[in-house]
Amino acid sequence: MDGKLAVIGLGSLGSMALWQASRLSQDVVGFEAASPAHGRSAVGGDTRLFRMIYRGNPDLYPILERSRDLWAELEAETGQNILARTGGLSIGTKDGAYLTALLETTHTTGAEYQILSREQMAERYPQHNLRTDDIAVYDPHAGALRTDRAVTAAVAAAQANGATIHTNTPIDNITETSEGVLITSGEKTWTFENVIVSSGGWSQRLMPDYLKAATETKRIFLTWFVAKNAAEFSPENFPVFIRIEEDRSMYGAPAVDGVTVKATLDGRGGPTKDAESVPRNLTPAEIQETTETVTEFFPGLVPNIVRSDAFPDLYTADHNPLLGRPTENSRIYYATGFSGGGFKNATGFGEIAAHEALGKRAFDGLDFVRPDRFKTT
Template identity: 70%
Template sequence: MDAELAVIGLGSIGSMALWQASRLSDSVVGFEAATPAHGRSAVGGDTRLFRMVYFGKPDYYPILERSRSLWAELEAETGQEILIPTGGLSIGTANGSFINSLLETTRINGAEHDVLSREELAERYPQHNLRPDDCAIYDPRAGVLRTDRAVSAAVAAAQAGGATVLQNTPVDSITETEDGVVVTSGDRTWTFEKVIVASGGWSRRLMPDHLKAVTETHRIVLTWFIAQDGTQFSPENFPVFSRLHGDRSLYGAPAVDGVTVKASVDAPMDGRRRTTPDPDSVPRDLTREETEKVTEIVTDFFPGLIPTIVRSDAFPDLFTEDRHPLLGWLDENSRVYCATGFSGKGFKMATGYGHIAAHEALGKQTVEGLDFVRPDRFKTR
């Protein structure tokens, strides 16, 4: 037995699982196909939105609460600023389905929030060009996460806690035996008591057929624009946002560099399908249609942004059929634990997911109320 636990993939979730596992065991190994926070993983793109007012099941709220506390712990442990408080805006049609769904979720989970009328929104945040029927839900606990910094900090903290990190070591296969789980990379093998698979878009290669059938690797496109007045779009003045109006949907983050604002089309919200390329060959350049779509929306929504894309990129992530993660054992007798399939919305809760995965994989705790993310929900299909 080479170690008690292996974590395969040290990206968004795997880095956090490794950090948490290093607090629980002195026998942990992390495998990374390239290097942590490398430019082609789902970590790419500098920032992600953190929101407590969340469009989705109320069951996510305890994970969001735990994640927020753990982001603070990671900052304290490493001395890095990772979660920058900005507040958050969800903008949509008053009494429309988007706003009403968010309000219903907050009613159930008790998330702190304020409802802003169009007049209040225009006065406080004039950066947004509003429709007559717009309103917003303000999330005072929202912020922007620095992704590369977060992953690098978590891996460094795990190593400081005694974890071993194997970089440039892509895993070719995992095989369960009576004695443990055999991990193979090239002509090398290791045996572990338990394994966490957290390799995002690359996870399908290590999955059983019934999970391959309900997952796809999707291409996530991100775009940035230059602010005419960087101060107006600074983290102090411009909250993270998600906006939906008709068939137009956009989300983004402030200019953490003082110049460029992230403003990207939220494809799942406006009903368009993403392409599903192999994770090793995701097209990085935007299509003409993608460029025209986001430029048109940004021109309409933000008169204070120069309507020309100054930076764009694309990254792979694993999406499940129901858009909920795969978090848990492959089955009740398995030694392989899934922490993948976060469907483009995992980073905000990465610390919470990593905490759950590490504690469950090492037998320290079983978290209740997570049936909707357990992999065995697809077992009988």
């Protein structure tokens, strides 16, 4: 045996699973095809939104609560400022479908929130140009996660705890044997008691057929703009936001670099052949819609895209992640398929994956993420 646990892919989820596993065992090894937080992974793009208020499955809320605590633990353990606690805004038409669904979930979870009228928004956050019937829901616990800093901090913390890291080591194949799990990279092989597959858009080739059929790689693009007055869009003055109207939608984060504001069209991920084939350049239609939306929503931004990029992520058929073993007695554990929305939960799901893969603890109430939900027989 080369170790108790291998973690394949040290991106948003894998880095956190490795960190948590290193707290449970010194016999864990991480494998990364390039380097942690490399520029072509789903980690790219500087920031991700952390929020406690959302629309959708209320069963995610306990994981969000645990994730919030673990982000603070990672900061304390590494001395890094990872979560900029800016607060968050969800903006839409009063009594419209988006805010109605969001508040329904929020009432179920019991998350703390505040309703801001159009007039209150104009006073507190005049950066937003609202429509006549718009209001906002304020999340006091939301913020911007610094993605590169988070991943590199988690990997460093794992190494400090005794974990071994192999970079520039893409895994070609994983095979279960009577002794454990054999993993192969070129001509090199290792055998581990258990393996976590957390390689995002690159995970499909390490999956059984039924999971390949339930997943697809999609391209996510991001855009940034220069503020006319950078102070107005600083983390102290400009919360993270999601705004969904009937005809336009956008989300973003403050100028964490002191210059550029992330403002990106929401929900525009499109299928791509594989993680290696993601077109990095925006199409003319993407540029036009992004520019038109920023022009309406943010008069304080210069309506020219100054930076853009695109990244792959693995999506499941129901947009819930894969977390668990493909069969009951398998030694392979999947922690992938987060469908463009996993970073905020990465610490919480990473803790679950580490404990379950090492056989330390099982977690209930997670049927909605278990891989066997996609089995047909």
